[in-house]
Amino acid sequence: MSQIYLEHAATDRAAHIWRYTTWEKAHPTGKVDDFPSSTSPKISISQIDGNPAPSGVSIGEASTSDLERLGHDLDFDDGTAAPTFIAALADSVSILTIEDKTKLESPLLIKIETTGDICSIRLLIDIGDQVEGEIITLIEGNANWTGILREGRYGQNSIVNDVVTQITGQRLLRCDSLTLERDAQIKAGTVNASSSQAKIDIRHWLPEPGSSLKVNGSILSSEDNKVDSHIEISHTGRETYSRLEWHSACGGKSNTTGTGMLRIDAGAKGADAGQLFHNLLLSERATANSIPELEVLESEVVGCGHGTANGPIDEQQLFYLSTRGFDEEQARSALIAAFLNAPLSDMGSQELHGYLIQRIENHLKTI
Template sequence: MSYADLAVPSRALHLWRYTPWARIHPSTVDDVPSADPVRWEVGDGGVLAEATPRAQGSPDIARTFLAESNPSVWALRCSPDAPTVHVRAVASGHVAVGHLHIVAEGDATVVVHLSGEADWAGLHITAEVSDNVRFAYGLVNELSVNSKLLRCEDWTVGRDADVQHASLSMGGFRCKNDLRTRFTAPGSRLTQAVSVHGRGERHVDHHLEIHHDVGRTDSSLTVHSACDDRSHAIATGLLTIAEQANHCDAGQVFKNLLLSEKARAEAIPELEVLADEVAAAHGAASAPLDPNQMHYLMSRGLDAQESAALIVEGFMHDGFSSLTNSDLLEALRTRLTVHLECELKR
């Protein structure tokens, strides 16, 4: 089905409630503008090769739009025993679109750094994690503060695989993230973590779907959003456990730190559990800066601005505390610290 055949999705769906298609589309919703390709650069341990376009599953307006804007696909393979593979995705021009397919046939750590000055960036990342593979992946969004981003990801996780999936969102003006993971075989685990730094008028929407189609699969999702100024962070989670998918253990936690009176954050976990013998939990909390934490840090010589910055940094790091891959954590920590130090100097 082509983009022209698809109806503009209803705002009644969680996915489109807070960032409707018209607000994230680069022009008008009837249009598929010509797009420049996202430029990919891969560091040591990774190899990029052009791949064949992937067949679309169920018709989805965002994925169809991205495929029609730029049908080319690049496949990333990691060398066995490679250190962390850093992939740079640079989005330039008016509209830039890229599709990266990650071939996760062996243990690896991949960090994608998204940057560039494009007015509008579209990114589609797909990955099939093979059986018994331990795969760690992070995406660091460092786009220009004026960019719009549409990011879709589709992951499938094989038998006894372990996936650590992190998103660090610091760039872009309006960002729509639609990240979906599907368990296809038992014994596998997903640990997914998202940290968002909202400032200025930034609008960051994460829609996170995790589908337990088979039993004996575990997932944990943690989303931390720190919102300052007039920024707006949204996180909607959709966790499904199929009827026969017993013995799953799944949890979602959403936390928001509100740093100004005009900052806003929504956290909407949603569970559809059809199996009986499962553990599924969710929680959401929003709070301003804790005055006791502020007093404690100020009593150690940090002024109010430094104290608040350290609390924000800690809050965002804490969003990744469920991850255990030290290389991935180090990469995220480094980028976050640099970003926040630059923010403090503004």
């Protein structure tokens, strides 16, 4: 696996994926030929209320056949250095399995507790057909640098809300490559607060008819944090649907970047895709970049659009809240919370939403 990485270690700074955060900066040591020692995180699984995971749900070590069936060959085009590096670092491959027709009554909580200086994990996701439920993957712990690679599939007719959250303040490299099978309805959420540095590369594939995907991001950065998120959604099946909404609130001297690529291949008739990036600048020194892109190779589409907006907190809204008894700090916090809550509220149920709000509310005070 290390040999595969070395074939891709030299990256092109002009490539979209590395334009704002180079591979040298995302690499744990800054030396792209370096393979530092890495520890494996502790993984636990339960329901969000602390009860054991229900029957039909398991997590364990993946087999070679699992990897052949669910792995995506780690082909991230110009971004292949990152996933192949994580795969080379990881001591083993884990797999989350949810069997066909499983109905989760309560959100499933997967805790990934990182330790040591450098920590890495490769996790396969195997969601069976007609599964209904919600999954929260919580990355926590004290590792200085964490690499997480998720690959897999959402089965036919599955209805799943899948949220990944990291609120540790440490460095993160995350790569996702996930396929939606026929008529799958998926909400994929990302919540990140106060990572000192995060490089996130998310790829979703819609190769079969009728699949529907909503990708939501809620990003909070402060001090001198740097968060760089790249999201690609590829439509190859007919009558597929996707929406991407990414909100970033930037305080201090932080910098956030959001780049998106919606790709509609030839033959993906009836595809409907859209993306929107919103950046809220909370400081004169904070900066944000948004670069939405489209690649449409099919003429018979329902629609395909993109947009981006940057700006500070609305002074009129601050004034309105002040007339309702809010002091300046309260009004500011309320508007930031409302901005971040827009994508949060679309990630899933009230129970899931309440859990996510609790995880980030303390970080609102830092900006």
